[in-house]
Every structure is written in structure tokens, then in C-alpha cells.
Amino acid sequence: MDEIALEAKGLVKTYKRVRAVQDVSFVLRRGRVTALVGESGSGKSTVAKLLARLVEPTAGEVLLDGERVRRVREYRRKVQMVFQDPFASLNPVHTIRYHLARPLKIHRRPETVEELLERVNLPADFASRYPHELSGGQRQRVAIARALAAHPEVLLADEPVSMLDVSIRLGVLNLLLDLKERLRLAVLYITHDIASARYFADETFVMYGGQLVEGGDSETVTQQPAHPYTQLLIESAPDPERSVAALDAPAEENTRVSDGCRFAPRCPKARSRCWTDAPPRAEVGIPGHWAACWLYVEAVA
Amino acid sequence: MNLKTKLGLGVLAFFALVAVAGEWVAPYDPSAMSDDLLSPPSGAHWFGTTMTGQDVFSQVLVGTRGVMVVGLVCGVLATLLSILVGVTAGFLGGAADEALSMLSNVFLVIPALPLIIIVASMLPSADTVLIAAVISLTAWAWGARVLRAQTMSLRRRDFVEAARASGESVWRIIVFEVLPNLTAVIASGFVGTVIFAVMLQITLSFVGVVSLSTWNWGTILFWAQSNQALGLGAWWWFVPAGLCIALLGTALALINFGIDEYANPRLRKVRA
Amino acid sequence: MTFLLRRGVFYLVTLWAAITVNFLLPRLLPGDPVQAMITKLGGRLNSDAMASLYVLFGLDEDKSIWRQYVDYWGALVRGDLGLSFTFFPTPVADVLSQSLPWTLGLVGVTTVIAFLLGTLLGVYAGWRRGSWLDSLIPVTTFLSSIPYFWLGLIAISLFSVTWPLLPASGGYAPGLVPELSGEFVGSVLEHAVLPGVTIVVSSVAGWILGMRNMMVTVTAEDYVLVAKAKGLPQRRIMFAYAARNAVLPSISGFALSLGFIVGGALLVEMVFSYPGLGYVLFQGIGAKDYPLMQGVFLVITLAVLVANLLADVGYLLLDPRTRREG
Numbered sequence: 001m002d003e004i005a006l007e008a009k010g011l012v013k014t015y016k017r018v019r020a021v022q023d024v025s026f027v028l029r030r031g032r033v034t035a036l037v038g039e040s041g042s043g044k045s046t047v048a049k050l051l052a053r054l055v056e057p058t059a060g061e062v063l064l065d066g067e068r069v070r071r072v073r074e075y076r077r078k079v080q081m082v083f084q085d086p087f088a089s090l091n092p093v094h095t096i097r098y099h100l101a102r103p104l105k106i107h108r109r110p111e112t113v114e115e116l117l118e119r120v121n122l123p124a125d126f127a128s129r130y131p132h133e134l135s136g137g138q139r140q141r142v143a144i145a146r147a148l149a150a151h152p153e154v155l156l157a158d159e160p161v162s163m164l165d166v167s168i169r170l171g172v173l174n175l176l177l178d179l180k181e182r183l184r185l186a187v188l189y190i191t192h193d194i195a196s197a198r199y200f201a202d203e204t205f206v207m208y209g210g211q212l213v214e215g216g217d218s219e220t221v222t223q224q225p226a227h228p229y230t231q232l233l234i235e236s237a238p239d240p241e242r243s244v245a246a247l248d249a250p251a252e253e254n255t256r257v258s259d260g261c262r263f264a265p266r267c268p269k270a271r272s273r274c275w276t277d278a279p280p281r282a283e284v285g286i287p288g289h290w291a292a293c294w295l296y297v298e299a300v301a
Numbered sequence: 302m303n304l305k306t307k308l309g310l311g312v313l314a315f316f317a318l319v320a321v322a323g324e325w326v327a328p329y330d331p332s333a334m335s336d337d338l339l340s341p342p343s344g345a346h347w348f349g350t351t352m353t354g355q356d357v358f359s360q361v362l363v364g365t366r367g368v369m370v371v372g373l374v375c376g377v378l379a380t381l382l383s384i385l386v387g388v389t390a391g392f393l394g395g396a397a398d399e400a401l402s403m404l405s406n407v408f409l410v411i412p413a414l415p416l417i418i419i420v421a422s423m424l425p426s427a428d429t430v431l432i433a434a435v436i437s438l439t440a441w442a443w444g445a446r447v448l449r450a451q452t453m454s455l456r457r458r459d460f461v462e463a464a465r466a467s468g469e470s471v472w473r474i475i476v477f478e479v480l481p482n483l484t485a486v487i488a489s490g491f492v493g494t495v496i497f498a499v500m501l502q503i504t505l506s507f508v509g510v511v512s513l514s515t516w517n518w519g520t521i522l523f524w525a526q527s528n529q530a531l532g533l534g535a536w537w538w539f540v541p542a543g544l545c546i547a548l549l550g551t552a553l554a555l556i557n558f559g560i561d562e563y564a565n566p567r568l569r570k571v572r573a
Numbered sequence: 574m575t576f577l578l579r580r581g582v583f584y585l586v587t588l589w590a591a592i593t594v595n596f597l598l599p600r601l602l603p604g605d606p607v608q609a610m611i612t613k614l615g616g617r618l619n620s621d622a623m624a625s626l627y628v629l630f631g632l633d634e635d636k637s638i639w640r641q642y643v644d645y646w647g648a649l650v651r652g653d654l655g656l657s658f659t660f661f662p663t664p665v666a667d668v669l670s671q672s673l674p675w676t677l678g679l680v681g682v683t684t685v686i687a688f689l690l691g692t693l694l695g696v697y698a699g700w701r702r703g704s705w706l707d708s709l710i711p712v713t714t715f716l717s718s719i720p721y722f723w724l725g726l727i728a729i730s731l732f733s734v735t736w737p738l739l740p741a742s743g744g745y746a747p748g749l750v751p752e753l754s755g756e757f758v759g760s761v762l763e764h765a766v767l768p769g770v771t772i773v774v775s776s777v778a779g780w781i782l783g784m785r786n787m788m789v790t791v792t793a794e795d796y797v798l799v800a801k802a803k804g805l806p807q808r809r810i811m812f813a814y815a816a817r818n819a820v821l822p823s824i825s826g827f828a829l830s831l832g833f834i835v836g837g838a839l840l841v842e843m844v845f846s847y848p849g850l851g852y853v854l855f856q857g858i859g860a861k862d863y864p865l866m867q868g869v870f871l872v873i874t875l876a877v878l879v880a881n882l883l884a885d886v887g888y889l890l891l892d893p894r895t896r897r898e899g
Contacts, residue, residue, distance in 0.1 A: 049462075054466060073468050076466065076467065076468040077468065083459045083462065084459075085459055089462075091482070092460075093482055094477075094481075102464075106469065107468060147467075149467070403583065406829075409829050409832065410587050410829065410831075410832055411587060411590070411591050411874055412833075412835050412873050413832060414839060414840075415836065415839065415854060415870040418866065419598060419866050419867060420598065423598060443829075496718070500720055503720060504722065507722060508855065522722075522726075526726070531730050531734060534735075543719065547718045547720075547723075551715045551718045554717075554718055
């Protein structure tokens with residue numbers, strides 16, 4: 001196994017009475033991509049912000065190389081983030097050079113802006129341009145270059161291609177894969193598109209209602225989903241060969257505090273126990289593949 | 302830049318020039334009396350003369366400086382105050398925001414004119430600079446309110462979060478990421494404050510609570526009013542100064558429209 | 574109701590701030606004009622009046638500032654604002670209660686007229702951009718850039734001096750006794766025309782412009798587009814959809830700029846020697862009558878706060894979002 005770069009331990013984030021993130025734990029390893037899959041509102045972006053330390057957790061902790069890092073700037077040197085919307089994440093009043101030169105200066109890196117641009121396959125003369133002169137894909141490459149400027153160990157990518165045209169998504173994903181290999185980055189890839197997780201990530205976690213409901217090797221999770229929610233998610237992906245089981249939007253009571261499984265109100269296989277007790281993680285078949293679902297707990301018992 | 306904005310800038314530049322050069326261009330000493338008492342406009346006295354034979358044209362020329370200086374000083378002081386209060390409140394949020402918003406709303410709601418009249422008449426010497434300072438203290442609140450709202454909408458934008466994530470300090474984010482995006486709002490606030498300050502200063506002079514030893518357009522109107530220029534039919538005594546005020550005010554308002562249209566593309570004129 | 578409660582607390586804080594400023598000003602600023610005035614009036618002041626002036630203007634140096642503050646509030650609660658020097662020996666409170674109705678009548682009515690008229694014109698100008706009404710904007714901007722008092726001067730010189738159509742000063746014809754007679758009411762209305770029109774003309778432009786810009790912004794919203802697509806009548810879309818939403822910021826603007834407008838209106842009263850608070854203030858300035866000036870400030874602040882509260886109620890009725898908040 002590769003070394004652990006970042007470890008989330010029992011993260012909880014509560015906004016007023018809504019639990020956005022509830023007891024989330026996982027690890028990111030160097031040279032590996034971990035996907036976090038979920039619908040909007042599942043809390044996956046909040047997880048990214050917690051890991052980037054843009055938001056303070058209500059409970060739980062984040063360990064970087066096995067330690068709690070108190071100094072924020074030191075932490076940010078090693079953990080960088082790419083935002084979802086490249087049209088919003090670059091300041092319209094600054095040039096590309098400014099966006100890239102600042103992190104180099106903050107973290108005292110020897111590289112030049114041109115080297116960074118080259119790393120993300122952009123021509124050096126882009127440095128003098130403004131964000132509005134670039135296409136979405138080009139901007140996202142700049143945002144990636146900015147994240148790389150600090151020379152991080154961990155890259156948090158919050159839906160990095162969802163705002164881009166379909167035709168250029170693959171190029172940006174391949175760039176991330178390539179950088180991961182060359183720089184031995186630990187990448188957290190957050191997405192609502194479970195199919196791209198299969199292509200892009202080594203390991204996949206599925207999130208629902210602020211909790212991780214299933215995790216394991218990407219191939220296994222996407223091909224043999226164990227949790228009823230993951231199964232619905234994969235079925236709902238457009239496939240002309242079969243009809244789609246409607247996936248209702250989460251009802252409001254799901255985000256409220258409840259004792260049982262968050263997915264129970266929408267689950268086709270829900271039983272009485274699911275409403276009252278939270279399901280623990282249970283191994284499903286292959287080692288390392290788990291689901292938080294009573295179906296598998298009872299099978300073992 | 303559209304025609305309206307250019308027009309506004311042109312008129313403003315003209316008054317700025319008069320403010321600098323008015324004293325040398327003026328044909329007479331504005332306070333010097335002569336034998337041409339209350340004469341209507343003529344070749345010798347373009348804007349006519351006052352009850353004591355003073356040249357109104359020279360008074361208007363020389364008085365421009367006082368008006369422009371107060372406008373500029375107040376504009377700068379009040380804008381700085383409004384940035385300090387508004388951006389801080391909007392960026393920090395929470396209790397600091399509550400307190401600062403409350404402060405600026407209190408300043409907005411309290412009627413400024415009677416308060417300033419009281420303060421100005423209590424001051425032992427109400428000279429131009431002191432009056433400018435007092436006006437600034439009441440003129441910042443509107444700008445602060447607008448800036449707070451804009452800052453709040455900027456604060457949660459991704460590029461601010463991205464700057465935080467790349468390790469920028471809070472003050473650098475405020476100064477280099479947020480402030481440059483507020484340029485248009487700050488500029489229009491500045492222009493608005495200048496209008497407010499000029500109006501207030503002229504009003505205070507007209508009412509007679511400001512020292513009458515220096516000329517400005519308001520003092521001309523004060524003397525015209527207190528010498529019954531209206532009843533005597535001496536329209537030339539009060540019309541030019543008032544027109545200058547209105548022209549300057551219109552020019553500044555036009556500039557502000559230009560800034561607003563630049564900042565809010567929806568207001569731009571539809572090309573038909 | 575949380576909305577109104579919050580606003581109510583805010584107005585109380587504002588009132589407290591205004592009163593405290595009033596308390597501090599004569600104590601912070603150099604010079605003792607009131608002391609000078611007391612000396613001048615000498616024996617003509619009775620001991621009660623003297624005592625209240627001491628309390629109001631902090632002439633009693635022996636007392637601690639807290640003691641003075643408490644006494645000051647005590648005097649205010651009793652409605653004791655001191656004696657006016659200008660109208661000696663009338664108490665300030667009496668002077669104010671005589672002039673307040675005139676100001677409320679003139680400024681209140683004209684401000685509401687200007688707001689309604691300006692908002693209506695703004696709705697049309699914003700709805701039909703590029704029409705003749707829209708090209709009126711520069712003209713109204715020019716009018717709003719004219720100081721209220723100067724417009725008043727021009728109005729007098731045109732309509733009272735050049736063409737003597739209307740009276741130039743006062744609230745009613747001299748010689749009439751205030752009573753509920755046709756003659757008196759007619760005279761009051763006649764005297765209110767010039768100052769009233771002056772206030773409306775110079776304040777209407779602000780409302781037109783604010784409403785026009787909000788209309789332009791709102792007209793581009795999807796719900797207006799949908800209403801158009803549904804084929805609703807133009808007038809209905811204009812008023813029930815666009816204007817209904819565009820007017821909300823205008824109302825909060827109305828509340829906030831009221832203090833400014835009232836300031837301008839006070840000047841109009843000065844120019845027309847209208848028997849309201851503005852003219853009283855003007856007379857107070859000449860005589861350095863601080864008890865009177867400070868009294869005027871307090872009463873105007875109070876009036877503006879009450880008007881604000883009324884505007885809030887209007888906002889509450891028009892905006893369902895604030896209603897649900899409670």
C-alpha cells in the first residue's frame with residue numbers, strides 16, 4: 001500500500017440543525033486517486049472544504065502525514081484545492097501571472113509562472129492574459145497550475161470538470177492523472193458522475209446524506225455495487241438499453257436528524273430496523289469493499 | 302464611454318480649472334466695493350454687481366475653489382471611512398457586521414442637516430477645512446452600506462475561497478482580491494459623496510453658519526438673500542451661483558450614471 | 574413580527590444616539606454660548622428656567638458627567654427643553670409644538686406626493702426604455718442637482734415678484750386668525766403651493782431614477798419574461814409583476830433618505846419663511862439659540878424615525894418574505 005498522505009477521522013459538520021457531514025472517515029494515499037461520489041446536497045463539497053480547512057469541522061480531525069498541523073499556512077503548502085467553477089475561482093481583475101505568482105511567492109517556490117503553465121500544457125504567453133480571455137478548459141488548467149504552485153502532496157478536486165464542455169473534460173482529467181503520476185499526488189476527486197469515477201479513480205467512496213455509505217476499489221464499487229443507493233445511482237446513469245428507475249430528490253426530512261439509515265425513506269429494500277438504527281460498515285465479498293447497510297450485516301450474522 | 306459621461310467629465314474638468322485659476326482670471330477683487338451699485342449684467346460686469354458694487358462674476362470665479370476643495374476633501378475622507386466600515390463589516394460578518402451596520406444605519410437615518418448646523422454654529426471658527434471634516438463624518442454612511450452589501454456577495458465567491466486555500470492572509474484578500482472588484486462601487490460612492498458634500502457646504506454657507514470670510518457659491522447666495530436681492534429684482538445676484546451648483550451637480554450625476562452603467566450592464570442603453 | 578421588532582430596537586438605538594449626541598455636543602465643543610446668553614439676560618430669567626438650562630447644557634461643572642446625563646434624561650422625559658432665547662421667554666417645547674404641525678403638513682404631504690409621482694414615472698420610464706419619458710431623465714437629474722433653497726428663490730422671484738401670482742412668505746395671510754374657516758384654509762393652501770411645488774420638483778427626480786433603474790433590472794428577470802410569454806396584458810405585467818418587485822428597494826431607500834429630504838425641506842421653509850421647524854431653526858441660528866436648535870434637531874429626528882417605522886410597515890405589507898420571517 002502507498003503511504004497515507006491525508007486522513008479524515010470522524011469528521012462532522014453541522015449548520016444550525018442540519019448535519020451536512022456526519023462521521024466521515026477515509027484516507028488519501030500518495031500516487032492514488034480517491035473518488036467521492038454523491039448527488040448535490042450529499043455533503044461532498046463540504047468534505048472538500050473541511051479537508052482544505054476553508055471550513056472548521058464541528059467534530060473530528062484531519063491528519064496530514066499522521067500529524068495534526070496547527071499552522072494553516074504550512075497545511076496549505078501541502079494540501080491544495082481545485083474549485084468546481086473555473087469562471088468563479090479566478091479573480092476577474094488579476095492576470096494569470098498574478099494568480100500563479102502569488103502562491104509561488106507565499107510558499108517560497110523556485111519555479112516560474114511559465115514552468116507552471118507548461119506543466120498544465122498551456123503556452124507561456126497566457127501569463128499576461130486575464131481570466132475572461134480564456135475558455136473554461138483553459139481556466140481550469142490555470143486553476144490546477146495554481147494549486148500545483150505550492151508543490152502540494154494532496155490535491156482536492158471539487159467536481160473539476162462538471163462545469164466544462166463534455167468534449168474537453170477528458171483532456172482535463174487526463175492532465176490530472178498525468179500530474180498524479182509524475183508528482184505522486186494524493187488526489188481526492190469529487191464528482192456526481194459515478195461513471196467517471198470508474199475511469200479516473202483507484203478507490204471510490206459513495207456519499208449520501210452526509211455519510212459514506214459504500215467504499216472500495218473503483219472497479220468493484222461501480223461494477224458490483226452493494227448498497228441499494230449505489231445501485232440506484234448506477235441504474236440512473238443514462239443507458240439507452242434499459243428503462244430508468246426514478247430516483248426521487250431527497251425529501252427534506254432526510255437532512256434532519258434521524259436515528260436510522262439516512263437512505264431508508266427512499267430505499268426499495270428498507271426494513272423496520274433501517275428506520276431506527278444506523279447501519280455499521282460491513283465487508284461485502286471482496287476484502288476492502290464495504291457498505292453501511294443492514295442487508296450485509298444480517299447476512300453475516 | 303458614452304456621450305453623457307464625457308459631458309459630465311468635461312464640465313467637471315472646467316470647474317476644476319476655474320478652481321485652480323479662478324483667482325487670477327477674476328477681473329475684480331470679489332470683496333472690493335465700487336460705485337456700480339446693483340447694476341445688471343454688462344460688458345464691465347458680466348454677472349452684474351451687488352448692493353455694495355461687488356462684481357458677482359469675480360465672486361463666482363473665486364468661490365469655485367472653496368466648493369471644489371470641500372467636495373474633494375469630503376469625497377476622499379468619507380470614501381476612506383466608508384471602505385473601512387463597509388468592507389470590514391461585509392467581510393467579517395457576524396457580530397462585527399451587526400455592530401457596524403447598526404452604526405452606519407444610525408448615521409443614515411439621523412437628519413444630518415440640523416445636526417451639522419448645530420455643530421457648525423457651536424464651533425468657534427467654522428473655516429473650510431473644519432467644515433469639510435464635519436461633513437465627512439456624516440457623509441460616509443451611504444457608501445458604507447452599499448460597500449457592505451457588495452462585499453458580502455464577494456466574500457463567498459470562489460476566487461476568495463481559492464485565495465484563502467492558496468494561503469493568502471486575510472488583509473491581503475481584502476485589499477488585493479476584494480477591493481479591486483469594488484472599484485466601480487467605490488468610484489460611484491465617491492462621486493455621490495462629493496455631490497452630497499458640495500450641496501451641504503453651500504447650504505451651510507447660505508444659512509450663514511459657515512465663516513463668511515472666504516468666498517464660495519453659498520456665501521454669494523447668503524449675501525443675496527440677506528440683502529433682499531429677490532425683492533429688488535436683482536436676479537443676476539443669485540442666478541449664476543445657483544446655476545453653477547446645478548451644473549456641477551449634474552456633471553457629477555452624469556459621471557455616476559456612466560459608472561453605474563459600466564458596473565451594471567443591464568442599465569446600458571439598448572442599441573435600437 | 575421579528576422584522577418590526579428588530580426595526581423597533583434599531584429606532585430606539587438611533588433615538589438614544591441622537592439624544593446622547595445632543596447631550597455631548599455643548600459639553601465637548603469649546604465656548605460657552607449659553608452661559609454668555611444667560612449672563613446677557615441676567616435677572617430676567619427665573620430660577621426654574623435657569624436650572625433647566627444648567628441641566629441641558631452642562632453648565633453645572635461640579636456634577637459628574639453621569640449625574641449630568643441622568644438629569645438630562647430627566648428633563649427630556651418631563652418635556653423640558655429649556656427656554657428659547659429667540660422667543661424669550663417662551664419654552665422651546667411650546668415653540669416646537671406650534672411649528673411642528675406646519676412642517677408635518679408641508680413636508681409630509683409633499684414627500685409622499687413626490688415619492689408616489691416619482692415612482693409612477695420611474696415605472697413607465699424603466700418599462701419603456703428609450704421612450705420620451707426616458708429621455709426626460711437628464712432633465713430631472715438637472716432639477717435634482719439644484720439645491721432646494723435656490724429653486725425656492727427662483728420660484729419666489731418668478732411667481733411672487735415678476736408675476737405676483739402667489740404669496741412668497743408665511744403660512745397664511747397676515748391678519749387672519751388660525752381657525753377652521755374657509756378663508757383661513759384657503760389662505761393656508763395658497764401659501765403652501767410654492768414651497769410645496771419646490772420640494773416636489775427637486776425631490777421627485779431621485780425617485781424616478783431609482784425606480785427606473787430597478788425596473789430595468791427587474792424587467793430582465795425570468796418571471797417577467799414568463800409573464801410576457803403567458804400573454805398577460807402589458808399593464809398587468811408592468812404593475813403586478815415588475816413594479817411590485819422593483820418598488821421594494823425604493824421603499825427602503827425612501828426610509829433611509831428621509832433624513833436627507835427633510836433637511837432640504839427645512840431649507841425651503843427658511844426661504845419661504847414658512848412657520849414650520851425649518852424657519853424656527855433659521856431664526857435660532859441667527860440668535861445662537863442653542864436650546865431651540867437642539868430641540869428642533871430632536872423633534873425632527875423623532876419625526877423621521879416615526880416615518881421610517883411607517884415605511885417599514887408598508888414594506889412588510891408588500892414583501893411576503895419579511896412576513897414569513899416572523
